[in-house]
Amino acid sequence: MNESFDTPAAKLPVLDLQHLNNLELLSDGDESFVGELSALFRQSTPAYLEQLRSAAEKNDREVVRSVAHRLKGSAANIGARRMAEYCSTIELKAKTTSLKISADCCTQLEQEFEACEQQLISWLLHARN
């Protein structure tokens, strides 16, 4: 089976900067709205990634599909385009095939989340300066 995500998805940007700029326009005074949203995203995502890995190990496709769907939505909302696309691929695979989601796929998604975290931190630093 394919152990990694498709090349077109890998070519997407980690963050959609235009989306972040639009969200940041909603900030009140000194408090960054993207900062508020990214705190929620960074807080909730690790637990979902753990659930996803555990369900993938057990080949529980229903849980994999449901968690990947939930992650896809929150990644999209913070502008994490590539992560949302990876989640979409996992969700589709769990929904339409009997293939097991590999540990490599989970690792790649976890690494993508780390990349998002790093880029969000750096975006916030620049946006506030």
Added chain:
Amino acid sequence: MQNLAGNQYVITLDDDPMVSKIIEKSLSLRSVTFPTITDFTQRIPNSEPLAVFVDIHLANDQSGLDIVPQLRARWPYSPIIVITADPADDWLVDAFRKGADDFLLKPIKPREVQARFQTRLTHLQDRAAKSALTAGDVSLDTAHRVVTGPNGRQFLAPVETLLLAQLIKAKGTVVPKETLKREAWGPVRVSDNAFYRKLFELRRALEGVSVNVKIQSVYGAGLSLDIQTNVTPMLSAL
């Protein structure tokens, strides 16, 4: 029930708190959030929201669509906007069938939230104005077949709605029985028995919402609405 009387707000049914935050900021309105349908049904706000945003795919594999008909019946003029992360979601068709007014795709974009909210709100408010008939302290919403008065509100059957609408439009004048039958049943011939059965149900519904508006029979002529209006102290002194 949550007491939000006097406050303008929207409701968001979504297990992702980011969605509610973006909606709240985009509209500059408080968003009361429920992560699951169970949470919502246990704490239904007692005042009408300006709009309801519902994620189609909720936590614990609940479908937001299950609650849409209930929302529609409860708040006929609050836009119901469903949210999905799938552009080709088959559920969207179902959402419209169940009473949703519009949809938003994730990622939730502030300007799109504002545009869809404003458009749908204006549209529904226009419809509310057009479909409301009033007689004294009673109002009839013909689109949703709801009669409302100081003592509460009642849902009416389609025929009862048409009968009451006809009587309200007559503004207290007598409407012949045959005219009422024609307006309510169309070309279908209907017995007096069936007519009076419906009239009995309608009278009972009216009694439940107001003591000031009654249907009276005028022997040999037809029916009319008896509308009691409050007599002001100044007039009563004359």
